[in-house]
Amino acid sequence: MICYCRLLVFFSLSSFVIGSRQLDGKIYKLSSEFSKFNHEEKVNNLDSNDNIEGKRWAVLIAGSSGYENYRHQADVCHAYQILRNGGLEDDNIIVFMYDDIAFSVDNPRPGIIINKPEGNDVYKGVPKDYIGENVNVNNFFAVILGNKTALTGGSGKVVDSSPNDRIFIYYADHGSSGFLGMPSGEDLTAKDLINVLKKKHEAKSYKSMVFYVEACESGSMFEGILPSNLNIYAVTAANPNESSWGTYCPGDYPAIPPEFDTCLGDLFSISWLEDSDIHNLHKETLKQQYQVVRRRTAVDNLDPSSHVMQYGSMTVEKDFVFSYLGTNPKNDNFEASPNTSNVVSQHDASLLHFWHKFHKASEGSLKKAEAHKELIGELSQRKHIDESINEIITVLLGHENILKMLNSVQSVGKPVVDDWNCLKMLVNTFKNCCGTTSRSRYEMKYSGAFANMCNAGVDMKHATATITQVCTATSLTS
Numbered sequence: 001m002i003c004y005c006r007l008l009v010f011f012s013l014s015s016f017v018i019g020s021r022q023l024d025g026k027i028y029k030l031s032s033e034f035s036k037f038n039h040e041e042k043v044n045n046l047d048s049n050d051n052i053e054g055k056r057w058a059v060l061i062a063g064s065s066g067y068e069n070y071r072h073q074a075d076v077c078h079a080y081q082i083l084r085n086g087g088l089e090d091d092n093i094i095v096f097m098y099d100d101i102a103f104s105v106d107n108p109r110p111g112i113i114i115n116k117p118e119g120n121d122v123y124k125g126v127p128k129d130y131i132g133e134n135v136n137v138n139n140f141f142a143v144i145l146g147n148k149t150a151l152t153g154g155s156g157k158v159v160d161s162s163p164n165d166r167i168f169i170y171y172a173d174h175g176s177s178g179f180l181g182m183p184s185g186e187d188l189t190a191k192d193l194i195n196v197l198k199k200k201h202e203a204k205s206y207k208s209m210v211f212y213v214e215a216c217e218s219g220s221m222f223e224g225i226l227p228s229n230l231n232i233y234a235v236t237a238a239n240p241n242e243s244s245w246g247t248y249c250p251g252d253y254p255a256i257p258p259e260f261d262t263c264l265g266d267l268f269s270i271s272w273l274e275d276s277d278i279h280n281l282h283k284e285t286l287k288q289q290y291q292v293v294r295r296r297t298a299v300d301n302l303d304p305s306s307h308v309m310q311y312g313s314m315t316v317e318k319d320f321v322f323s324y325l326g327t328n329p330k331n332d333n334f335e336a337s338p339n340t341s342n343v344v345s346q347h348d349a350s351l352l353h354f355w356h357k358f359h360k361a362s363e364g365s366l367k368k369a370e371a372h373k374e375l376i377g378e379l380s381q382r383k384h385i386d387e388s389i390n391e392i393i394t395v396l397l398g399h400e401n402i403l404k405m406l407n408s409v410q411s412v413g414k415p416v417v418d419d420w421n422c423l424k425m426l427v428n429t430f431k432n433c434c435g436t437t438s439r440s441r442y443e444m445k446y447s448g449a450f451a452n453m454c455n456a457g458v459d460m461k462h463a464t465a466t467i468t469q470v471c472t473a474t475s476l477t478s
Contacts, residue, residue, distance in 0.1 A: 086326020
């Protein structure tokens with residue numbers, strides 16, 4: 001019997017006061033055994049997966065920018081290395097990432113990205129298909145649909161798939177109720193994503209698709225809106241209402257290299273990535289990988305935790321992982337080892353970075369002053385956003401409804417919102433007016449509140465005017 005032991009401890013970020021503001025941070029200790037599991041589960045598709053028809057395609061996207069979000073691009077680069085080692089060609093791997101991490105002035109190892117302590121460089125060889133401003137919703141959708149004419153930049157590579165092909169999509173970023181972040185332009189909405197996936201299915205241009213999502217509240221991208229008849233199997237890092245978690249962070253065990261002051265990976269992501277690193281994927285089904293990742297990511301009956309979720313066509317879970325990622329011949333006989341890591345909420349990972357950057361800088365140095373400014377800026381931005389959302393709810397629905405709007409969730413199986421146009425309008429207005437100065441995307445945590453406002457029947461015109469007015473007013477007084 002396999003025993004999964006988890007220990008929750010609180011690690012204070014050494015509460016300190018800067019000016020009149022105090023930061024109390026917490027890191028949580030998670031211990032999991034990343035171990036062998038039973039490969040004797042009965043499956044019915046060994047032959048069909050061992051000699052698959054058609055091509056494999058992969059789309060990898062890190063939807064953030066900034067060194068404080070190092071972990072997202074590190075996750076994506078690691079995924080690329082797994083696919084290449086598994087036998088996929090670069091022509092069939094399409095990578096979206098802002099590409100501002102490897103040669104950032106903050107990177108202690110210029111030109112190198114690692115995804116775990118003592119890890120190898122995962123940046124080497126990664127194609128620069130869509131970088132910078134070309135990482136946007138329009139290009140992402142054009143790539144999925146194989147529509148070269150709709151592209152607005154980049155390498156021009158698209159998923160030019162056929163009916164027998166298999167597609168793997170991996171998305172790592174900040175998320176919120178019904179949204180995934182983008183570093184350029186508007187964020188990706190669940191409704192728009194599902195519409196694109198339906199178009200891809202209508203075109204009969206794939207056999208099956210697997211979609212992994214690392215983001216807070218990532219279950220909301222599929223809950224109640226992904227049909228089960230599209231032959232698409234989605235796995236998310238969290239359910240529709242909870243955070244996902246960064247890991248390999250400063251203060252973790254095992255310790256990350258001391259020169260790093262940012263998280264190197266995300267817990268859900270490194271769970272499936274490190275599982276794929278060591279297994280013979282000819283013999284591991286998607287369901288088996290889900291079970292391993294779920295156990296490693298969750299903290300039973302304790303906070304913090306996230307619940308890895310499955311959506312869509314559950315028959316696909318019987319497929320072998322090899323059918324989508326290939327497999328590294330070196331993994332024919334694997335040996336697993338225990339792994340221990342701390343975790344930090346995706347909402348707070350950037351703040352953790354700024355605090356450690358400030359803490360590590362020499363007293364009286366220019367670097368210390370700059371880090372102090374960044375930290376104060378992040379704290380001030382969060383205060384501005386928190387105050388703004390409370391005032392917006394008060395104006396639209398009354399002070400007595402603040403907690404209801406902030407905490408209510410839809411019942412299981414229902415989408416987060418009934419009127420997607422309302423949600424998109426309110427969230428984009430809030431982002432543009434209140435959340436534009438920080439790449440931590442802290443404002444995304446309140447998308448659920450806007451979904452609740454839409455479900456409560458607020459007038460969109462009145463709501464957008466209120467958001468604009470409140471955000472401007474609180475910005476002037478902060």
